[in-house]
Amino acid sequence: MRMRCHIEVGVSPVLALGRDVARSIILVAPERVEQVRALVQDLTLIISNDGAPRCSIDPKGKTITVSRKMLEHLWCTALAYWVLYSRHLAGRTVTKREELDLTADKQTYAAMKLLKWSIDTVIRSVDKPWPEGLYRPCVNPDHGSEVHVANELLFTAVAFLLHHELSHYRLAHSAGTERVDTIDQERDADYEAANWMLGACRGEVLVKRSIGVATAFMAMVALDIHARRYEPARHPRSIERLINTLDRYVTDPHHVVWGLTVGSLKVHLDFMNVKVHNRAFESARQAAEEYAEVLSRQPASD
Structure with a gap:
């Protein structure tokens, strides 16, 4: 028996990818297809036409729900960071402060x-239609195009979030009342989902999957930075979740996933005028640790 999928009706272009989103929970790790099919049988995935970013599991109802806004935000995140990395950072070793004019290149x-549209709509809790004249998701884009890469990273990122929710189910987590309990459960679900996706892969497969996992976390990190939400009530800090999870599988401090993560993170720090030390770093991984430390000292919003 296969997992069922229900896609609510809506006009967002990201909903056209709904069937591939549903398949991602199984196909993200082909080496474990039979195992995951056994886990998701009798479950229903609901892609809701909801204007707030949500991804959650209802163990009693045997449903996992991911919202349209979550998919939109993940896609926008994947696209922006890939464009930034591929056009400005790939193949470079940055050891000192440099200025990048992100308005000079049209794409x-x-x-x-x-x-920015995605972040603003989430933080302000407003539901606006997809902007005209900008990138947008579509089915079967040109292979290798930026839209194609964004689609693939969306599928990998949302697969991680779905496996995170599935891990709560598999680990028999309950809604605890103590903050430390919920934080521990979230961390365990992160590690379980990451092990499912990254534990048995190497090389180019590890690159793609780890960037997808980083995209899922960076979508949260960006929202936390822009909302000045540096100390969540019931989750570990998003930047710590990202670093601690990737550290288990990406041991090379110069790995592409660290370069993409640090470059993307710096864009948000600069936009929000969060100051970091103007010094050289030995690796992108070291820079990530430094930026996490800087964020830990920031005052939270009222």
Whole structure:
């Protein structure tokens, strides 16, 4: 028996990818297809036409729900960071402070504008239609195009979030009342989901899957930075979740996933005027640790 999928009706272009989103929980790790099919049988995935970013599991109802806004935000995140990395950072070793004009390149500007739209609509709790004249998801884009890469990273990122929710189910987590209990459960679910996706892969497969996992976390990190939400009530800090999870599988401090993560993170720090030390780093991984430390000292919003 296969997992069922229900996609609510809506006009967002990301909903056209709904069937592939549903398949991602199984196909993200082909080496474990039979195992995951056994886990998700009798479950129903609901892709809701909801304007707030949500991903949750209802163990009693045997449903996992991911919202349209979550998919939109993940897609915008994936696109913006890939455009930034591929056009400005790939193949470079940055050891000192450099200035990048993200408005000079038309495609970069469009990708960043789309990401800002997504972040603003989430933080302000407003539901606006997809902006005209900017990148947008579509089925069967040109292979290798930026839209194609964004689609693939969306599928990998949302697969991680779905496996995170499935891990709560598999680990028999209950809604605890103590903050430390819920934080421990979230961390355990992160590690379980990451092990499912990253534990048995190497090389180019590890690159793609780890970037997808980083995209899922960075979508949260960006929202936390822009909302000045540096100490969540019932989850570990998003930047710590990202670093601690990737550290288990990405041991090379110069790995592409660290470069993409640090470059993307710095964009948000600069936009929100969060100051970091102007010094050289030995690796992108070291820079990530430094930025996490800086964020830990920031005052939270009222």
